[in-house]
Amino acid sequence: MSLPVDTGYAATAEDRASLDAWFAAYDAHSAACRIEEMADMAAFPLNLVSDDSQGNGRSAQWDRRQFVDTMKHVMGDAGEDVSFRSTRTPVFLSAAMAVVFTDCTMTVAGEARRMHYADVLIRKDGTWAFQTMIQGGWGDSL
Template sequence: MTEFVVPEAGAYVPTEQDLREIEEWFARYDALSAEVDVERMADMAVFPLNLVSDDSKGNGWAGQWSRAEFMRTMREVMGGEEDVSFESTRTPHFLSASLAVVFTDAVFTVGGRSQAVRYADVLVKRDGAWAFQTMIQGGWGDLLRR
């Protein structure tokens, strides 16, 4: 029988630098989103990218995207000609110095129409740089199943 040993570590307490790095990462990502620079957005991810959502029938869904699938879908979703703006409040929860789950409450305004959303991202730090690896948001399952 294999023995599993849980590491003896309490909850990780992020440093000011940890918090600043996450804030700066999201500022870069938000700026690229506003510019609809999907290729550079993809540069900030680890692929395959995990996705977790649910559909219009309330069924949970999980899957993965390749870089090409991410870029194609994000271009479709973000590629309109209307002005896009958003305001976000983010709450990072660090599991370690290199793993964080970040909850976001945001209001997106597209062409004068606003919508409030809540989602979460799992970020991993590799070679000193943060990248997102999992996107979690309700309501996308119908689109993701195509």
């Protein structure tokens, strides 16, 4: 019997700091509804995994235009008061791949909404980009 290649990876402090900085920038763009800047932080085609109102799992791939158009529709105008409070648990698969689980409270115009989601991020040339978004409830839009 041969053992598989050792794929265990212990993230460094720099790995975590760079991922935290990436999410801080992304959250700032999201809070200000800067959709184009959010799109700049993705690796397209973007994979999406969700479920629909019938309880079925769904998946799709979006190009940049689909992401921008959908986020403009979902997020609306930048005039609303939007804030995020998130707790993130990253699992680094390597120095260039991470799955990040997020528990988030998004507050829009004083109304709080809790969300749970996961993202798969890849790092290329030292820069993180999200490549897969996983969150329930988006399936009817895919």
